[in-house]
Amino acid sequence: MSLSATAPLKHAGxxxxxxLDTLRASVRRPFQLKEFLQQAWFVASVTIIPTALVAxxxxxxxxxxxxxxxxxxxxxxxxxxxxxxxxxxxxxxIATALLIAGAGGSAICADLGARKIREELDAMMxxxxxxxxxxxVPRVLATMxxxxxxxxxxxxxxxxxxxxxxxxxxxxxxxxxxxxxxxxAHLPDLWQGQVxxxxxxxxxxxxxxxKGMNAGGGPKGVGDAVNxxxxxxxxxxFVANFSMTAIYFQLVPPKGA
Amino acid sequence: MGVEVRVEGLTKSFGSQLIWGDVSLTLPAGEIxxxxxxxxxxxxxxxxxxxxxxxxxxxHVHIEGTDIxxxxxxxLYEIRKLFGVLFQDGxxxxxxNLYDNVAFxxxxxxxxxxxxxxxxxxxxxxxxxxxxxxxxxxxxxxGGMRKRAGLARALVLEPEILLFDEPDSGLDPVRTAFxxxxxxxxxxxxxxxxxxxxxxxxxxxxxxxxxxxxYHRHLAMFGQREMLLSSEEPVVRQFLNAQRVGxxxxxxxxxxxxxxxxxxxxxxxxPPIPIQQLPSxxxxxxxxxxxxxxxxxxxxxxxxxxxxTDVVGAT
Numbered sequence: 001m002s003l004s005a006t007a008p009l010k011h012a013g014x015x016x017x018x019x020l021d022t023l024r025a026s027v028r029r030p031f032q033l034k035e036f037l038q039q040a041w042f043v044a045s046v047t048i049i050p051t052a053l054v055a056x057x058x059x060x061x062x063x064x065x066x067x068x069x070x071x072x073x074x075x076x077x078x079x080x081x082x083x084x085x086x087x088x089x090x091x092x093x094i095a096t097a098l099l100i101a102g103a104g105g106s107a108i109c110a111d112l113g114a115r116k117i118r119e120e121l122d123a124m125m126x127x128x129x130x131x132x133x134x135x136x137v138p139r140v141l142a143t144m145x146x147x148x149x150x151x152x153x154x155x156x157x158x159x160x161x162x163x164x165x166x167x168x169x170x171x172x173x174x175x176x177x178x179x180x181x182x183x184x185a186h187l188p189d190l191w192q193g194q195v196x197x198x199x200x201x202x203x204x205x206x207x208x209x210x211k212g213m214n215a216g217g218g219p220k221g222v223g224d225a226v227n228x229x230x231x232x233x234x235x236x237x238f239v240a241n242f243s244m245t246a247i248y249f250q251l252v253p254p255k256g257a
Numbered sequence: 258m259g260v261e262v263r264v265e266g267l268t269k270s271f272g273s274q275l276i277w278g279d280v281s282l283t284l285p286a287g288e289i290x291x292x293x294x295x296x297x298x299x300x301x302x303x304x305x306x307x308x309x310x311x312x313x314x315x316x317h318v319h320i321e322g323t324d325i326x327x328x329x330x331x332x333l334y335e336i337r338k339l340f341g342v343l344f345q346d347g348x349x350x351x352x353x354n355l356y357d358n359v360a361f362x363x364x365x366x367x368x369x370x371x372x373x374x375x376x377x378x379x380x381x382x383x384x385x386x387x388x389x390x391x392x393x394x395x396x397x398x399x400g401g402m403r404k405r406a407g408l409a410r411a412l413v414l415e416p417e418i419l420l421f422d423e424p425d426s427g428l429d430p431v432r433t434a435f436x437x438x439x440x441x442x443x444x445x446x447x448x449x450x451x452x453x454x455x456x457x458x459x460x461x462x463x464x465x466x467x468x469x470x471x472y473h474r475h476l477a478m479f480g481q482r483e484m485l486l487s488s489e490e491p492v493v494r495q496f497l498n499a500q501r502v503g504x505x506x507x508x509x510x511x512x513x514x515x516x517x518x519x520x521x522x523x524x525x526x527x528p529p530i531p532i533q534q535l536p537s538x539x540x541x542x543x544x545x546x547x548x549x550x551x552x553x554x555x556x557x558x559x560x561x562x563x564x565x566t567d568v569v570g571a572t
Contacts, residue, residue: 115351122310123348123407127362128334 018132018210022140025133032138039142043104047150051099055154058095059161062086067170079170080177081184083162089189092154094241097200100147101233105208108139109229112212113222121213131213140205147201151194188252196244200237207233259287259450260321260339260417262307267316267326269299269306275474276302280316282469282479284418288544289444289451291461293496294471295505300454301345303471304422307452308340309333320418338366341416341449345423347407349395355382356391359410366414381409385439400427405436412443419443421453425460433457437464438537445536448543458499462486463534466544470496472505483551486530487559498528529562 066082112135115121121131166172211229215221262284269276276299284290294300305311307318309325318325323336349358359381363374382388385405395403404424411419421440425433437460444451455461461468468486469479470493477492478485485493495503502519504511511519532548541547548564551557 118346118351119344119348120350122305123342123344123350123410125310125334126308126337126340126342127365128337129365130334 015207015210018213019206021132022136022206022209025130026137026141028133032134035135036138036142039108039139040145042107043100043143043146044150046103046107047099047146048153050103051096051150051154052157054095054099055092055157056161058091058154059083059087059158059163060165062091062158063162063165063170067166067172076172077176078180078183079166079172080163081180081182083166083177084159084181084185085189087158087162088155088185088193090241090245092151092158093193093196093200094237095154095158096147096151096197097204097237097241098234100143100150100201101204101208101230101237104143104146105204105233106226106230108143108205109208109212109215109226110222112136112209113215113225116213116215117218117222136205136209136213139209140202143205144198144201147197147204148194151197155190155193184255186255188248192244192248192252196241199240199244203236203240204233207236259448261286262418262450262452263317263319264307265317265319267303267306267313267318269302269311269313277471277474277476280471280476282476284450284452285467285544286450287444287448288466289440289453289464290467290469291465292452292454292469292471293456293458293461295496296456298471298473300456300471301422304342304420304452304454307420308337308342338414339417340420341411341414341418342420343404343408343411343422343424345426346400347395347403347405349403349406349410351395354392354394355387355398355406358395358406359413362410362414377413378409381412384412385409386435401429401432404428408436408439415447417449419449419451421451421455423455424453425455425457433460437534440464441534441536441542442538444544445538445542458497461497463531466533466546468497472496481546481551482533483530483549483557483559484555487527487552487557489527494524494527498525500525527560529560530564532564532566 062083063079066086067076067079070076070079070082112121115135121135124131124134163174163177166177167174208229211225211232212222215225217224264280264282264284267280268278280303292300292303302311306313307325309318309328313326316326320336320339323332325333325336328336349355350361353361356378359378360374363369363377369377378391379388382391385408387402387405387409390398390402390406395406398406404427408424419440424436424440428436440451440453441464443449453460453465462482465482467480468482470477470485472492478488478490486497488494488497491503492505494500495505502522502524504516506512506515530552533545535545536542549559552559552563
């Protein structure tokens with residue numbers, strides 16, 4: 001493979017074109033409902049348990065970090081609000097995204113990559129069927145849906161983790177933890193978390209599908225594609241997260257500001 | 258009735274690496290052609306370019322007035338319905354059993370009832386000898402079975418052009434002989450234009466009407482079977498007779514020293530041209546020419562012993 005200065009640009013461009021193709025194919029009938037449900041079930045089944053296990057310490061760590069500091073201010077009553085703010089706004093979409101990309105995305109990439117090197121995708125195109133419409137669109141939509149619900153799930157589990165940690169280990173009062181929920185956070189925080197989860201799900205599935213469908217060079221090529229897809233997704237996720245957070249603060253001013 | 262495929266000045270490279278350049282040939286309607294070439298000369302790439310899976314850098318592929326190299330995505334999906342392709346490993350969909358795999362194109366592209374689909378699928382399964390294995394998943398069967406299932410799937414839409422990507426790789430000689438016979442019989446029955454990509458010389462010597470040879474990034478020769486089999490052209494002669502003496506070396510091309518060393522070596526005489534394999538019916542296919550026809554027409558004396566009906570070495 002030749003290295004040139006424009007190679008990364010070319011890849012970025014074709015990834016973007018692939019995303020556009022997928023969007024265009026997503027409105028084309030017939031919609032692959034069966035594949036969509038299968039994929040949604042599959043992605044959910046590989047992500048739910050690890051996500052829950054990650055979410056509990058996430059909430060606990062925030063309680064731990066904030067707890068000590070807040071105690072010095074004598075504002076222990078606000079631990080709950082800090083935990084909600086951190087979990088709902090940032091921790092939950094990111095945790096969701098990492099697991100969707102790491103568990104769901106890598107599986108999608110490996111699956112499509114294996115089909116690619118077995119020439120299944122070629123065979124499909126020769127039979128007059130567009131693999132983007134048939135395989136990629138249901139996977140992308142399924143991943144987005146699972147990310148959306150998973151984010152809600154992580155938010156709940158994370159806040160509960162913070163609660164247990166704060167009340168049981170840091171001698172916080174249950175009432176004030178819950179009562180302070182709305183002191184800093186407000187409803188749009190939840191919406192933006194959910195929107196983020198949708199976008200992250202989209203990015204993870206698109207990158208995984210793109211890498212999988214462009215895998216080459218035998219089984220090793222599939223392994224490389226999975227590896228690259230996870231790395232690229234993570235990088236894109238953090239960039240997207242930063243931009244979306246910045247835009248969100250412009251659109252919806254933080255409470256009390 | 259088959260369809261003619263006209264290839265003009267086709268050139269393909271990956272990055273700066275030229276795969277082959279300026280390939281021009283015509284696959285005559287209804288005839289069987291074989292594309293030969295040493296390993297790694299881009300035979301499979303050629304086949305994939307013919308169906309538009311790969312875009313050539315230059316050149317045209319004309320099929321029924323459509324240029325595959327430049328036509329729109331929509332036209333491409335339309336024209337591909339004329340094709341049946343057998344991929345190297347069969348390319349069965351791993352998540353479906355063989356029956357669903359073979360029924361897949363019918364369910365996608367026709368409005369046939371399940372009963373009609375069933376009868377077509379079973380007919381094709383019987384043709385390739387896979388009755389009884391319909392409920393198996395592609396992962397559970399041998400490579401040869403996958404290949405035959407792939408052929409059944411390629412046949413269900415009654416294609417006008419059949420492409421075979423190394424049908425004989427990974428098959429035992431008996432199954433290869435059966436498969437070759439099947440290809441010939443299919444051609445007789447459906448008159449589909451067939452292109453077989455292979456490096457098996459047995460197949461190349463006995464099955465096709467026309468032979469092409471890809472070598473050293475170009476099409477060395479394309480023409481009727483007897484023309485190539487009686488050719489004295491060094492590359493063609495070396496490849497079709499599987500000899501070590503000649504311009505093709507172990508890696509790619511032999512260098513000048515090696516060639517100089519071989520210069521005074523006596524080339525073994527051309528082996529006799531075997532008789533072309535007949536369909537099971539025993540009569541010539543509509544596009545098949547009687548043995549020795551081309552040689553007589555062009556005043557070429559075939560090697561002694563050619564077209565003898567008892568020459569078995571090649572079948």
